[in-house]
Amino acid sequence: MCGIAGIGNKEDELDVSAAVEDSLERMRHRGPDDKGTEQWNRCCLGMCRLSIIDIESGHQPIWNEDRSMAIVLNGEVYNYLELRHELVVKGHKFYTKTDTEVLLHLYEEYGERMLEKLRGMFAFSIWDEKNQELFLARDRMGQKPLYYFVTADGAVAFASELKALKVLAKRLSFPLKIRDQSIYDYLSFGIPEPWTIYDGVYCLKPGYWMRVNKTGMESQSYWTLTRLPKVEMSYQEAQKCLRDLIRETVKLQLRSDVPLGVFLSGGMDSSVITYEASRENGSTLTAFTVATPGFETDESAIAKRTARALGIRHQILDMKIAPKDYIFQVVEHYDQPFSDSSAIPSMAISKLASNYVKVVLNGDGGDEIFGGYRRYVANRHFDLWGRYVPSFIWGLLGNVLGGCPGSRRSALGFLRRITRGSSQSPAMRFLTWTNDQLNDSDKRSWWIGKRQSPTEALIENKLKEISNYSWVDRQIELDRAFILPGLLVKMDMASMAASLEARSPFLDHKIIEFAALLPDSYKVGLKMGKRILRDAYSGLLSDEVTRGKKKGFEIPLYKWLTDDLKDLTTDALLNPNAMIYSYWDKTQVHLLAEQKIMRERNWAYLMYALLILELWLQRERKNIT
Numbered sequence: 001m002c003g004i005a006g007i008g009n010k011e012d013e014l015d016v017s018a019a020v021e022d023s024l025e026r027m028r029h030r031g032p033d034d035k036g037t038e039q040w041n042r043c044c045l046g047m048c049r050l051s052i053i054d055i056e057s058g059h060q061p062i063w064n065e066d067r068s069m070a071i072v073l074n075g076e077v078y079n080y081l082e083l084r085h086e087l088v089v090k091g092h093k094f095y096t097k098t099d100t101e102v103l104l105h106l107y108e109e110y111g112e113r114m115l116e117k118l119r120g121m122f123a124f125s126i127w128d129e130k131n132q133e134l135f136l137a138r139d140r141m142g143q144k145p146l147y148y149f150v151t152a153d154g155a156v157a158f159a160s161e162l163k164a165l166k167v168l169a170k171r172l173s174f175p176l177k178i179r180d181q182s183i184y185d186y187l188s189f190g191i192p193e194p195w196t197i198y199d200g201v202y203c204l205k206p207g208y209w210m211r212v213n214k215t216g217m218e219s220q221s222y223w224t225l226t227r228l229p230k231v232e233m234s235y236q237e238a239q240k241c242l243r244d245l246i247r248e249t250v251k252l253q254l255r256s257d258v259p260l261g262v263f264l265s266g267g268m269d270s271s272v273i274t275y276e277a278s279r280e281n282g283s284t285l286t287a288f289t290v291a292t293p294g295f296e297t298d299e300s301a302i303a304k305r306t307a308r309a310l311g312i313r314h315q316i317l318d319m320k321i322a323p324k325d326y327i328f329q330v331v332e333h334y335d336q337p338f339s340d341s342s343a344i345p346s347m348a349i350s351k352l353a354s355n356y357v358k359v360v361l362n363g364d365g366g367d368e369i370f371g372g373y374r375r376y377v378a379n380r381h382f383d384l385w386g387r388y389v390p391s392f393i394w395g396l397l398g399n400v401l402g403g404c405p406g407s408r409r410s411a412l413g414f415l416r417r418i419t420r421g422s423s424q425s426p427a428m429r430f431l432t433w434t435n436d437q438l439n440d441s442d443k444r445s446w447w448i449g450k451r452q453s454p455t456e457a458l459i460e461n462k463l464k465e466i467s468n469y470s471w472v473d474r475q476i477e478l479d480r481a482f483i484l485p486g487l488l489v490k491m492d493m494a495s496m497a498a499s500l501e502a503r504s505p506f507l508d509h510k511i512i513e514f515a516a517l518l519p520d521s522y523k524v525g526l527k528m529g530k531r532i533l534r535d536a537y538s539g540l541l542s543d544e545v546t547r548g549k550k551k552g553f554e555i556p557l558y559k560w561l562t563d564d565l566k567d568l569t570t571d572a573l574l575n576p577n578a579m580i581y582s583y584w585d586k587t588q589v590h591l592l593a594e595q596k597i598m599r600e601r602n603w604a605y606l607m608y609a610l611l612i613l614e615l616w617l618q619r620e621r622k623n624i625t
Contacts, residue, residue, distance in 0.1 A: 002049040002060070003030035003496075004072040004146075005159040006125055007168060008134030009212045012041045019171035020046040023164040030074070030160060030496045036060050038070055043127045043134055047072040050499055052359060053080075054097035055257055061127075062101050064108055065093055068130045071107075073100040074160050075122030075144040076503065078252040083117060100124075107135065112209050115222045119252065119508060123204070125158065133213040140223045140509045141365075142193065142206030143488050149174055149201045156212045158204075161493075162196065162335035169201075176201070178620070183583050184452040186337055187438045187609055188431055190486045192458060197336035206485075223509065225480075227466075227473045227516045238522055239536040242514065249508045250276040253361060261286040261357040263349060263502075264307060264314070266299025268372070268530055269363025271306050271545045272537055273505055277361055278310040286313040288353045288360065290345045292556065293318065302544055309542065317352045319345060319555065323564045331615045333497050339609035340486055341557050346494035354498040364491055365506035368484045369515045370533050371476060371524040372550060375433040378418045379471040380524045386422060387471070394423035416600065426463055427456035430478050436602040437609065446588045448581070458482070472520040558604040561611075569593065569607065572614045579617035580610060 005023040007016045017039040024035055024046050031048030038045055038061045047060040053076070061070040077083070080099035083106060088094070092105040099120075106114035107126055112135070121143035126135040136158060138146050147165045148158040157168035169176055179199045182191045194202045204210055207223040233241070250273060254260060262274045264287035278285055287307045291300035300316055307314035326344045334343065353360050367373050378386075401416045421432035431439050438446060440454040459478060466477050488507075495502035505511070515523065518532065525531040534546045561569055572578065573593050580589065589610065591597045598606055 002047050002072075002074050003027040003160040003164065004045070004047045004074045004123065004125060005157075005164050005168065006043065006045040006072065006127075006134075007155060007157045007172070008043040008125075008127065009214070010042055010044075010155040011153070015039070016044045016168075016171055019168055020044045023159055023167040024048045026167055027159070027161045027164045027496075029499055032499050034059055036072075040127065040129055042132055045070060045072045045125060045127055047074075050358065050501060052076065052256055052258055052501055053099055057096045058098040058100065060100060062096065062098065062104060064104050069104060069108065069126055069128050071100060071104040071124060071126045073103060073122060073124040074146075075120060075124070075139065076253075076501070077103060077118050077120035077122060078249075078255060078508075079117075079119040081255075112137075112211075112220070112222065115209060119249075119510065121503070121507070123160065131213065133211055135209065135211050136204055137209040137222075138204045138206055140207040141488065141507045141512070142203070142485055143492065143504060143507060145489065145492060146204040147196065147201060148204060148210075150217065154212075154214075154216070156217070162198075162201070165201065174200070180449065180583070181452050183337075183613070184443065184447065185455045185458075186339070186613065187443075187446075187584075187606065188455040189435050189437070189482050190339060191336060192482055193485045225512065225516055227469055227477070229517075230519045231517045235522060235532070235535075238518060239532060242511075242532060242536050245511055245514055246272065246505065247276050247279070249505045249511055250361065251280055253503045253505050253508075254280050256359050258358040259284075259286075259356065260359045260361070261288055261353055263287075263353070263360055263362040264289050264303045265363070266302025266306070266545065266548065267363065267550060268533060268537075268541075268545060268548070269366030269506065271303075271363075271541050272366070272533065273361050273363050274306065274312070275310060275537065275541055276505075278312050283311055283313070286315060286356055288349055288356075289314065289316045290349050291316050291318050292345075297556075302548065306542065306545060315352060315356065317349055319348065321348055323555070323560045324568055327565065327568070327612070328615070329497075331612060331619055334489075334493050337609075337613045337616045338486070338489065338493075339605070339612050340490050341555050341605070341608050343490045343494055344555050346490055347497055350495045350498040350500050350502070354500040357500075359501045359503065360495070361503050361505060362491065363506060364487060364502075364504040365484070365512075366530065366533065367550070368476065368479050368487070369506055369512055370530040371472060371520075372529040372533075373479075374414055374529070374550075375418075376472055376475055376524045376529045377527065378421075378433065379475045380520060380526065382422065383471045383520065389422070391423045394419050425456070426474075427459035430459050430475070430482075431456070433475070434479070434483055435605060437606045446585050448583055448585055470520050472524055473516075557608055561604055561607050565611070569611050572611055572618075573607075578614055579621065580614045584610070 031050045033051040034049035045061050060072050063070050077099040080102045084102045087105045121139045123138045123144040123146035150156050159165040177199045182197050194205050208221050210219040264270050264274045289300050289303040292298040330343050397419045421429040428439050491502050522532045538546050
């Protein structure tokens with residue numbers, strides 16, 4: 001695991017090595033153990049390394065036998081030992097025991113087709129000196145980030161974090177201008193990839209490679225996920241296949257030359273990963289849990305009982321932290337507005353775990369892969385009968401329920417949101433059933449400035465691609481496109497801030513492909529999601545885990561906004577000179593802050609998103625001036 005940066009296809013006489021060195025320093029937290037750069041006439045590659053595999057001889061960049069190619073890698077390739085054996089049989093010579101060197105020889109042997117063989121999370125760059133080509137690639141799900149821009153004369157700069165890329169932008173005189181469309185989309189569901197907060201700066205798409213040379217730039221997808229046709233196997237057989245696949249994946253991801261741990265909540269996903277990891281590593285495994293005493297989302301007691309039953313060590317972190325301190329850390333570290341409040345406990349537990357281990361496994365992706373959220377159950381019912389109810393009936397029911405008391409997280413609150421969404425267009429329904437912030441209708445009275453493209457247009461375009469899917473599969477696919485990327489950014493940035501590598505077995509593409517082809521009824525029941533995962537581990541984990549309701553990895557956000565963060569929120573958002581007023585209407589923001597509007601929506605999430613945006617804009621102005 002590390003941070004990578006570089007400039008390719010540059011002018012021969014341009015020396016950029018100092019800029020790449022400085023870029024690496026800006027993200028040294030990603031790799032405090034080692035650093036290396038190499039400059040050629042038309043390229044410079046650099047990396048800062050967190051040593052996990054082959055600690056002694058894994059210095060990067062790594063060269064091939066005749067030193068005609070070099071590579072830098074951020075991430076892990078879990079099946080590298082099997083691939084290495086295949087390459088040795090074909091005559092390749094290795095000088096290290098790293099997965100990084102395996103990638104380089106695979107590229108020599110297969111070109112871009114080598115990506116089809118990989119199981120892992122990665123973003124890497126290869127410079128081919130003979131052909132004067134730069135090759136970039138990112139893992140199928142986008143677990144590892146890779147940001148880039150292209151200058152007017154065709155030079156490409158890339159880095160693992162935007163703070164590092166900004167150094168290269170300055171060296172190449174590439175202007176960084178805030179992208180209004182990103183601000184517009186942000187209050188719906190964040191900033192969608194491949195765009196970023198800056199005009200002309202992008203993420204390489206998950207499952208894509210890019211090649212750059214003197215003739216131009218080429219980019220292609222190397223992986224496509226399909227959800228049809230569904231597999232024909234019994235439910236019992238599917239459970240066994242799933243257990244075997246998870247077991248194999250966890251075993252692969254436990255490969256490490258340094259100590260490992262696991263993030264454990266009281267929920268299903270992390271408990272499954274912990275169970276399988278404990279089978280392999282036993283008493284040497286340490287589990288880490290966040291506790292939020294006094295709040296309904298606290299699962300630490302269940303996690304403690306699970307750890308005890310599995311016979312593993314357990315560390316609990318009480319969330320008695322100063323939210324004001326952490327919110328500024330989020331603004332500074334995440335590089336662009338990031339409104340998922342669970343970034344705060346993610347950073348806190350990563351810091352705790354880094355005192356004990358260098359690598360942790362987690363349960364990220366389980367909900368999105370196996371249909372764990374309540375909205376998947378709603379879509380299952382919508383598939384069966386809900387779509388036959390006229391929208392005006394849903395609207396009337398929503399109006400009736402709208403006057404009934406009940407928090408957003410309560411069953412009644414969820415039902416209100418479901419009925420409201422059922423009367424809307426599919427794109428608006430997706431927004432309502434997920435983050436439930438602003439839709440385009442709202443933004444017409446909120447937005448200041450030039451009209452932007454509706455965020456719903458992105459969703460509608462995706463829906464056209466998957467129109468033959470069930471509504472359950474459509475919801476899962478939309479979440480994969482628009483919600484999951486934020487989850488992956490959250491964990492990557494939070495763990496890397498503490499120089500900790502976080503691995504997510506559920507995001508292995510073999511598991512994802514298997515789950516995608518399961519019938520809806522196998523994944524989502526009529527009352528609860530993740531049906532097959534729960535049943536597959538029934539009897540192996542306690543009933544309170546396999547039958548428990550999802551609580552989520554959240555902070556007490558409403559309490560924080562109305563108590564601990566109240567003064568900060570007031571100073572930031574109600575200041576007459578607040579920078580968000582360049583984008584969002586002052587009257588609407590004031591009404592929101594006074595809780596006079598959006599109470600039936602995700603009020604706390606929306607307030608937090610605006611606060612993060614204002615603090616980020618303030619920091620950006622200081623950095624520019």
